[in-house]
Amino acid sequence: MFIILSNIFFGHPKLFKFQVDYFEKWFLPFVDENKPESIIIIGNIFYHTSTVSFNVLSKLKSIFSQIDCKILIVNNEYCFHVIKDFADIESTKLGYEKKFSLFQTSKENPDDIGFFVEKDNVMKFIHNDFSPRFIEYEINSIDDLDKIELTNDFIDIIINGDLIDSKENKNKIDIFLNNNTFNNVFYTDNKKDPITISIRDNKIRNILLDNIEEGVKKELNEIFVIYDEKK
Numbered sequence: 298m299f300i301i302l303s304n305i306f307f308g309h310p311k312l313f314k315f316q317v318d319y320f321e322k323w324f325l326p327f328v329d330e331n332k333p334e335s336i337i338i339i340g341n342i343f344y345h346t347s348t349v350s351f352n353v354l355s356k357l358k359s360i361f362s363q364i365d366c367k368i369l370i371v372n373n374e375y376c377f378h379v380i381k382d383f384a385d386i387e388s389t390k391l392g393y394e395k396k397f398s399l400f401q402t403s404k405e406n407p408d409d410i411g412f413f414v415e416k417d418n419v420m421k422f423i424h425n426d427f428s429p430r431f432i433e434y435e436i437n438s439i440d441d442l443d444k445i446e447l448t449n450d451f452i453d454i455i456i457n458g459d460l461i462d463s464k465e466n467k468n469k470i471d472i473f474l475n476n477n478t479f480n481n482v483f484y485t486d487n488k489k490d491p492i493t494i495s496i497r498d499n500k501i502r503n504i505l506l507d508n509i510e511e512g513v514k515k516e517l518n519e520i521f522v523i524y525d526e527k528k
Contacts (some may be wrong), residue, residue, distance in 0.1 A: 298333045298334055298412060298415065298416040299333055299334060299335055299336075299337060299380075299414070299415040299416075300328070300333045300335075300336045300337070300388065300412060300414055300415075301332075301336075301337045301338075301339070301412060301413040301414075301415065302336065302337070302338045302339070302342035302396040302399055302412045302491065303338070303339045303340040303342055303396075303397050303398060303399065303412070304339075304397070304399060304408070305338070305341065305342050305343075305398075305399045305400070305420070306341055306343070306344040306398070306400060306402050307342055307343050307353060307356075307357055308341075308343050308344040308345060308349065308353035309400065309402055310344070310348065311451060312326065312400055312402065312429070313353070313430065313479075314454070314516075315400075315428050315429055316364070316400060317356055317429075317430070318362075318427075318508040319399075319400070319425065319428050321360065322362045322390045322427070323427045325360065325363055325364070327423075328364055328365075329365075331414075332366070333339040333366050333414075333491075334366060334367070335366055335367040335369055336367070336368045336369070336403045337369045337371060338368065338369065338370055338371060338373075338376075339371040339373075339391075340356075340398075341373075341376075341468070342370070342380070343376065343379075345421050346375065346420065347375075349379060354379070354380075354436075357380060357383065358380070358383045361380065361383040361384040361386070361419060362383060362384055364384055364438060365448070367385045367386075367387060367389050368384055368385060368386045368387070368389075369386075370387070370388050370389070371374075371389055371390065371391045372390055372391070373388075374388060375502045386436075387506070391511040393436060396408050396409075396423070397409040397410070397411065397412070397413070397445075398410055399411065399412055399425060400425065400428050401428070401431055403431055404432075404433055404453070405464075406430045406431070408420075409424075410424065410425045410428075410430070411423050411425040412425070415441060428444075429448075429449050429450045429451055430450045430451070431450070431451045431452045431453070431480070432448075432451065432452050433452075433453045433455065434452065434454055434455070435451070435455045435457075436454060436455065436456045436457060436459070436460065436470075437457045437460075439460065439466050439470075442469070442470070442473050446486055447477060451480040451519075452479045452480055452481045453479065453480050453481045453482070454481070455477050455484075455485060456470060456482065456483065456484050456485070457484075457485055458484045458485050458486050458516070461484070496513060
């Protein structure tokens with residue numbers, strides 16, 4: 298049996314704690330139970346591919362030292378030289394085209410999240426349902442607040458800016474945000490462009506005159522006269 302990991306991005310700023318938890322509480326027990334012949338790692342192992350902190354290296358060393366099988370680093374000489382002394386690790390060159398990641402690292406990361414297991418020439422994808430995801434909700438009505446599933450995921454809220462024109466809605470939104478923690482909260486600017494009315498249009502003038510009090514009609518007509526003289 299072989300385990301194939303891809304794009305681990307270990308040391309991701311928001312995910313690092315959860316990445317460590319995933320390996321220690323889920324992946325290592327899985328490896329211990331299934332005892333693969335080797336673990337193949339393709340793609341990026343580290344989030345920062347050129348500079349890796351001591352803390353990240355120390356955590357990865359602790360994890361890899363508990364793996365009792367060969368680890369093959371595919372097409373990544375840099376990572377191999379950084380971690381080659383951590384465990385039974387070899388560098389190799391293989392062609393592999395499947396696109397997937399062990400963790401979801403952003404909303405723009407649409408790849409399958411998890412890893413492959415190959416056994417008896419059969420490939421099975423094991424989804425990573427343990428680690429948090431990056432999720433986005435759009436709030437276009439006050440009722441949309443009730444549709445938000447409050448989980449341990451990294452949740453972005455995009456609120457239609459028109460909603461806060463209503464004091465009642467603004468209060469409800471403020472209370473909701475104060476009672477819950479989100480990754481990011483954005484407000485869109487959906488204000489309609491103001492309508493420009495030209496008083497040179499006689500139809501517009503008549504509409505204005507027909508819908509104002511008698512006491513100001515004379516003043517408005519005087520404004521029209523002054524405007525026409527200047528033009």
